[in-house]
Amino acid sequence: MDDFEKLKDKISRDKHFSCSQYKDPYLKRRFAIRMRATGAKTYRSYIKVLDTVPDEYQILLDVLTVNVTEFFRDVSVFTEVERVLRSIIKEKQAKKQNTLHIWSAGCSNGSEAYTITMLLDQILGPKTKDFKITILATDIDNASLKRGSDGIYDPNLLKGVKRSYLTKYFEKINGGQYQVIAPNRKIVTFKKHDLINDRPHAMMDVVFCRNVVIYFSRELQETLFANFYKSLVDGGYFVMGKTETLVGEAKDKFIPVSNKERIYRK
Numbered sequence: 001m002d003d004f005e006k007l008k009d010k011i012s013r014d015k016h017f018s019c020s021q022y023k024d025p026y027l028k029r030r031f032a033i034r035m036r037a038t039g040a041k042t043y044r045s046y047i048k049v050l051d052t053v054p055d056e057y058q059i060l061l062d063v064l065t066v067n068v069t070e071f072f073r074d075v076s077v078f079t080e081v082e083r084v085l086r087s088i089i090k091e092k093q094a095k096k097q098n099t100l101h102i103w104s105a106g107c108s109n110g111s112e113a114y115t116i117t118m119l120l121d122q123i124l125g126p127k128t129k130d131f132k133i134t135i136l137a138t139d140i141d142n143a144s145l146k147r148g149s150d151g152i153y154d155p156n157l158l159k160g161v162k163r164s165y166l167t168k169y170f171e172k173i174n175g176g177q178y179q180v181i182a183p184n185r186k187i188v189t190f191k192k193h194d195l196i197n198d199r200p201h202a203m204m205d206v207v208f209c210r211n212v213v214i215y216f217s218r219e220l221q222e223t224l225f226a227n228f229y230k231s232l233v234d235g236g237y238f239v240m241g242k243t244e245t246l247v248g249e250a251k252d253k254f255i256p257v258s259n260k261e262r263i264y265r266k
């Protein structure tokens with residue numbers, strides 16, 4: 001086994017973090033960031049750094065699970081998502097159903113989940129109280145989950161939020177930061193969940209998994225897409241990242257709603 005493989009193996013064993021599911025070139029680029037920062041010239045010396053420098057493991061895991069995100073990321077997707085949510089709600093109202101379950105898988109700091117709360121409020125207005133809405137926001141990164149449940153953001157993360165939404169759905173707090181208003185925070189539950197090792201959630205009306213699987217091997221992508229298909233109720237929707245491509249058996253099963261915006265239906 002070469003030292004790169006040994007490093008992957010060590011991380012998987014020590015942290016139950018499945019390195020083998022990530023693409024090697026991606027892992028190499030990410031390891032290189034930390035090796036440069038710690039002055040480790042080889043994989044072998046970086047293994048020593050992991051064993052001796054107390055915070056290094058956490059920093060490496062943060063680097064491996066890049067959590068770049070923003071509100072209304074890819075605005076055209078959310079225009080289409082709003083249309084989809086309207087049609088789901090219309091169908092539910094016609095069938096006298098009042099539950100709506102949404103999963104933001106790989107939610108990072110919650111920007112995506114809270115974007116959805118704003119759209120739902122726009123669609124439902126005072127009728128929100130007639131619905132039992134849950135948005136489950138999951139990630140493996142603890143720091144991101146904490147940020148999400150606090151719901152506090154720097155203004156630079158809110159560039160995609162319309163001024164009228166900023167006034168309506170955020171409160172300005174100390175230090176020039178903005179906090180999502182309590183009713184919107186109440187709808188979203190943040191929970192630790194590893195897409196690779198944990199059981200998928202079920203009975204979802206919509207699953208968002210955007211800009212997460214791009215770092216995973218093709219094989220794992222196929223498994224995850226098939227899992228997301230199973231996570232959905234019949235007629236449920238799957239929203240993936242704009243630069244991601246549906247592969248495997250899910251590709252044949254899902255019906256495209258918008259190929260351009262990567263939205264599919266069960």
Ligand SMILES: C[S@@+](CC[C@H](N)C(=O)[O-])C[C@H]1O[C@@H](n2cnc3c(N)ncnc32)[C@H](O)[C@@H]1O
Pocket residue numbers: 065066067068069070073105106107108109112138139140141144193194195196209210211212241
């Ligand atoms: C680039 S962010 C995407 C955030 C959001 N979905 C978006 O599109 O803006 C990728 C997120 O996936 C999470 N992630 C990576 N591997 C994961 C795994 N195995 N299980 C759950 N989340 C994971 C990372 O921690 C990170 O927060």
